Amino acid sequence: MALFAIGAASAEISDVDTSDWLNITINNISFQIPPEYEGGRCESDFYLKDNVFTFGLVTLEDDKSLRQNYGYESTLDELYDVEEMEIDGHNAVAFYSHRSIVDHDVTYLYFESNKTFYALSYDGNEVNDTMKKIVSYSPKSEFSKEKFDEKLNKMQDDYIEEQMEYEEAYAYEEGYRNGYSQGSMSHRNSHDDYFAYYLFYKLGQRSR
Secondary structure (H helix, E strand, O other): OOOOOOOEEEOOOOOOOOOOOEEEEEOOEEEEEOHHHOOOEEOOOEEEEOOOOOEEEEEEOOHHHHHHHHHHHHOOOOEEEEEEEEEOOEEEEEEEEEEOOOOEEEEEEEEEEOOEEEEEEEEOOOOOHHHHHHHHOOOOOOOOHHHHHHHHHHHHHHHHHHHHHHHHHHHHHHHHHHHOOOOOHHHHHHHHHHHHHHHHHHHHHHOO
16 A cells, blocks of 8 residues: 655646637536547546546546545545645645556646546646646635645545445454354355445445
């Protein structure tokens, strides 16, 4: 499980020609994106070109979605660097990882706009001026830097705690299967049904 300290960095935006950029609406907020990402799937809460490892802009509108998304990326084994920055009035943090599933680097850029968190993900290993410009189109941060950090740290802690609970449930299941494998079929079925309900409940807590 990867855990990285966050270092501060500035993120000034140089001039970017956006004359041919496309308008998209995510969570009732208007964004602009470069034409190379045209033709993606656009829903009320996300825009996706091919997959999240190519280009994605997703609304993390509640603690559950933020916890699962941010918590997962912030503890990923393939994560190799993290950088915190301010982008044109937006608090932001970037995670850089090499994803074996697609065999290329992926950046996840989390930022807050008008008290809502977003995840901008793409094929690349830096937060360049183009990506900064995408972020700049949304309303500026409502959270202070302190509140931004506090929120994300809590989401990471809560995610880790959930993972530990899942691991404990899995260990309990394995121990039960090994310990009761010689019991009567009817007795085992009764306990298996109860444990299946327990697992369903725990997994339901972790699902998005």
